[in-house]
Amino acid sequence: MDPVTLEICWNRLIGVVNEQAATLQRTSFTSIVREAGDLSAGVFDRRGYMVAQAVTGTPGHINSMALAVTHFLAAHPPETLQPGDVLITNDPWKTSGHLNDVTICSPIFRGDECVAFFASTCHTADIGGHVLSAEAREVYEEGLHIPIMKLYEGGRPNESLIAIIRANVRLPDMVLGDFHAQMAGGAVGGQRLLEFMEEFGLGRLEGLADEIIGRTERAMRDAIRALAPGAYEYAITSDGFDEPVTIRVRCEVRGDELAIDYAGSSMASRRGVNVVMNYTEAYTTYGVKVIVSPDVPNNEGAFRPLRITAPEGSILNAKHPAPVAARHVIGHFLPHVVAGALAQALPGRVMAEGSANIWGIQVSGRDLSGSPFTHIFFSSGGTGARATKDGLSATAFPSGVLGTPVEVIESLSPLVVERKCLREGSGGAGKYRGGLGQTIAFRVRTREPFVCSILCDRTTTPARGFFDGGPGALGEVRVDGQRPPNPKAEQVLPPGTLVEVNLPGGGGYGQPADRDPELVAADRLEGYVSPS
Numbered sequence: 001m002d003p004v005t006l007e008i009c010w011n012r013l014i015g016v017v018n019e020q021a022a023t024l025q026r027t028s029f030t031s032i033v034r035e036a037g038d039l040s041a042g043v044f045d046r047r048g049y050m051v052a053q054a055v056t057g058t059p060g061h062i063n064s065m066a067l068a069v070t071h072f073l074a075a076h077p078p079e080t081l082q083p084g085d086v087l088i089t090n091d092p093w094k095t096s097g098h099l100n101d102v103t104i105c106s107p108i109f110r111g112d113e114c115v116a117f118f119a120s121t122c123h124t125a126d127i128g129g130h131v132l133s134a135e136a137r138e139v140y141e142e143g144l145h146i147p148i149m150k151l152y153e154g155g156r157p158n159e160s161l162i163a164i165i166r167a168n169v170r171l172p173d174m175v176l177g178d179f180h181a182q183m184a185g186g187a188v189g190g191q192r193l194l195e196f197m198e199e200f201g202l203g204r205l206e207g208l209a210d211e212i213i214g215r216t217e218r219a220m221r222d223a224i225r226a227l228a229p230g231a232y233e234y235a236i237t238s239d240g241f242d243e244p245v246t247i248r249v250r251c252e253v254r255g256d257e258l259a260i261d262y263a264g265s266s267m268a269s270r271r272g273v274n275v276v277m278n279y280t281e282a283y284t285t286y287g288v289k290v291i292v293s294p295d296v297p298n299n300e301g302a303f304r305p306l307r308i309t310a311p312e313g314s315i316l317n318a319k320h321p322a323p324v325a326a327r328h329v330i331g332h333f334l335p336h337v338v339a340g341a342l343a344q345a346l347p348g349r350v351m352a353e354g355s356a357n358i359w360g361i362q363v364s365g366r367d368l369s370g371s372p373f374t375h376i377f378f379s380s381g382g383t384g385a386r387a388t389k390d391g392l393s394a395t396a397f398p399s400g401v402l403g404t405p406v407e408v409i410e411s412l413s414p415l416v417v418e419r420k421c422l423r424e425g426s427g428g429a430g431k432y433r434g435g436l437g438q439t440i441a442f443r444v445r446t447r448e449p450f451v452c453s454i455l456c457d458r459t460t461t462p463a464r465g466f467f468d469g470g471p472g473a474l475g476e477v478r479v480d481g482q483r484p485p486n487p488k489a490e491q492v493l494p495p496g497t498l499v500e501v502n503l504p505g506g507g508g509y510g511q512p513a514d515r516d517p518e519l520v521a522a523d524r525l526e527g528y529v530s531p532s
Helices: 003-027 059-075 159-168 172-199 206-225 277-292 327-331 334-342 406-412 517-525
Strands: 039-044 050-053 086-089 101-110 113-123 149-153 230-238 245-254 257-261 306-309 359-366 372-379 415-422 438-444 450-455 476-479 491-493 499-502
Touching (some): 003 050, 003 113, 059 086, 059 101, 113 172, 159 172, 230 334, 245 334, 359 438, 359 499, 372 406, 450 499
Antiparallel strands (some): 245 257, 359 372
16 A cells, blocks of 8 residues: 555544544543543454554553453454444453443444454443442452443344343443443444445455554564663552552563563552553553654554563452452553653653552432432542653643543532642652642532542652652542541541542652753742642
8 A cells, every 4th residue: 555545544544433432422421431531442453453543542441442352352253243243341351450441342344244343441430339449359349240242232232231230330321321322432433434445445454454553563663673772670669558569660672572571569459459461561551652652553563562571460460359440540650660661761751750540539429319329530640740841730641531620520419629729839849840739629418428439649659750850749638637547448428528639749850950940930930839
């Protein structure tokens, strides 16, 4: 295929998956998908290779979905499927690492032949079990497990499966509504793909897929080959649940391949902060790509030059039935620990440590009318400073999940947000300053106690600066002005309780004495005081 035609086809393909994602978001029943963008969408060829992804979505969803489709095809090979089939699963070890993320895969037929698959992964409003927390001791306690099954067969709904789902979740209409939004996205994507294939005379997708994937793989291999040979190591400490967790990495350049090994990391936790290998691979791949070769497309070809390993039974390769609901608390550190290692090879392309994981805040109970409710929203601290710029304030990295506007939170739930603002002085000092965290304070309108779960981190170990930059401020949870013994633990709180979260700041980059005088003057005007 000549370069001009390939570029046109590539842009059309990106347009197709972006329309898939837009349909999904517009028809979603939940703010998690509509406003926060906690989703992924992509197109795959018959072999299960991800060819293109939508521009929205989190790396944890996108890259684990790329691995999940191979599991779908192992259970249901293309030749066994028929038009109108829709596959579903939320198996943490085959998809996105916890039960709340549901992957739906729609085969696309041209006549009687399956020519492609559209898949999406979304964080569902509820999956039963505990509210989203790290409390469980086994995955069985964390909610409903849907093995790889047909949600629809030949265009007919699987009524037995739908009945089981309805009986096991707190918000069945919202949950099933989002499943149908995912199906709608796949259907629209499929229609646009068939139009595109017809227009360009493509009988199969594999030829175009091989061109796109092959170019990506070669670009990744060339970028790795340009690195200085050697092995680079780094480690980060997380709060964990009831004891600190160490994440240790060794990145070794081997010609045009990069080996990333997590030997030396902590063993699996007794609580739900464990990470499955799918999720470890997803965020490791992303962490490498944004540093080594950020400009190439993210598809099957970007994964092939990487060899990612973690000891079986460790916190980054937890085995069934380990609890995994809060796996992002640890998983979001992976691009940061990879950056710490590769800073030794590419110092100008990395950012200092940031707040890392998003803080998931979930409340559940009965509102003033006595009706049951459950609501979750996400918030972010500051990113680390970069080699040439300050860090970003209240911005999710690496997840990219957006904060939900206060107006949306208050219209969809009995929460009242009394304060939301940036935390002055929470970014680490440096030649370039770390991004600021934020403060959110809220109450819940209820006449009886409610459950509050805050999945947080960086409350005991701050984000470190790079190259003599200062650390960011610690995160903090306060309940009526008091710090709970374990901020990650589920808490049953009385009506009227004021819950306040102070999210951590990012680390600085370079020596503070080297900061540009104009930036120092601007800091003073803004009242910035570096964290102690």
